Amino acid sequence: MRARPVELQVQLPLAFSAARESFTRVVRELGEANGSPERHTLAVYLRDLHVGVRGEIRVPIAVEIAEHATRFESAISIRAASDKGYFPTFEGTLSISPVATHSELWLQGTYQPPLGIVGALLDRTLLRNAAHRSLQAFLARIADDITGDEREREERHARDIRDMHH
Numbered sequence: 001m002r003a004r005p006v007e008l009q010v011q012l013p014l015a016f017s018a019a020r021e022s023f024t025r026v027v028r029e030l031g032e033a034n035g036s037p038e039r040h041t042l043a044v045y046l047r048d049l050h051v052g053v054r055g056e057i058r059v060p061i062a063v064e065i066a067e068h069a070t071r072f073e074s075a076i077s078i079r080a081a082s083d084k085g086y087f088p089t090f091e092g093t094l095s096i097s098p099v100a101t102h103s104e105l106w107l108q109g110t111y112q113p114p115l116g117i118v119g120a121l122l123d124r125t126l127l128r129n130a131a132h133r134s135l136q137a138f139l140a141r142i143a144d145d146i147t148g149d150e151r152e153r154e155e156r157h158a159r160d161i162r163d164m165h166h
Contacts, residue, residue, distance in 0.1 A: 003091075003110035003111060003112045004110060004111050004112070004113070004123070004131070005109075005110055006090065006092065006107065006108065006109055006110060006111055006132065006135055007106070007107075007108045008106070008107045008108075008132075008135060008136050008139050009104050009105065009106050009107075009139075010104070010105045010139050010140055010142075010143040011099075011102055011103075011104055011105075012096070012102060012103040012104065012105055012143055012146060012147060013102055013147065014102060014103050014146070014147060014150055015098075015101060015102070015103070016096070016097075016098030016102075016103045018150050019096055019103035019105075019146060019150065020072050020096055020103075021150070021153070022145075022146040022147075022149040022150040022153070023072060023096045023105070023146055024067075024072075025149055026142060026145045026146050026149055027065055027067065027074050027094060028065070028067070029145075030063055030065055030142065030145075031063060031064065031065030031074075040060060040061055040062070040063060040081070041058040041059060041060055041061060042058070042059050042061050042078070042134040042135070042137075042138055043056040043057070043058055043059075043134055043137050043138075044056060044057045044058075044059060044130055044134055045130070045133060045134075048127065048128075048129060048130035048133055049126070049127065049130065050126060059080055059087055059134075060080065060081040060082065061078050061079060061080055061081055062078075062079055062080075062081045063076065063077070063078055064076070064077040065094075072095060072096045072097070073093050073094070073095035073096075074093065074094050074095070075092075075093055076090070076091075076092055076093060076094045076107070076109070077089070077090070077091050078090040078135075078138075084114075085114055085115070086114050086115070087114055088111045088112055088113050088114055088119075088123070088131045089111065089112050089114075090109055090110070090111040090112075090131075090135065091109050091110060091111075091112075092107060092108050092109015092110060093106070093107075093108050093109060094106070094107055094142070095108070096146075105139060105142065105143050105146065107135060107138075107139045111131050111135070113131070
């Protein structure tokens, strides 16, 4: 059974110099076990399960991060925190890159459906795109964290300057 490739990207409305500092902080926090509970879940949307109701199921996950000091990329491993045999696993990289006046956040790698051949069949039919959409929402949350971290840093800097002048 082959792993399924994943390549997701989110634009960040930040210059690369600002985004890379926040990326480093957010990725470090993401790898810490004591981070926000929201950061340590993947959402499975009920519409992807083809049921007649709206909503989502949040699956607690364990995230392992290995930072690469020489580039703005981190190895990332995502798996369910419990009942691991019933959920996909993801292995890949989380990176940030400059593009003109903004930055892009990338999640690239592969995910492995659970339950062998049966899981692969379910993944390609009934659960089609569920893992992909879960990872896209996860990446969007990380992008929001990076943008929010940079805004917080700018606000602290502005307050410090105001305080110096008063």
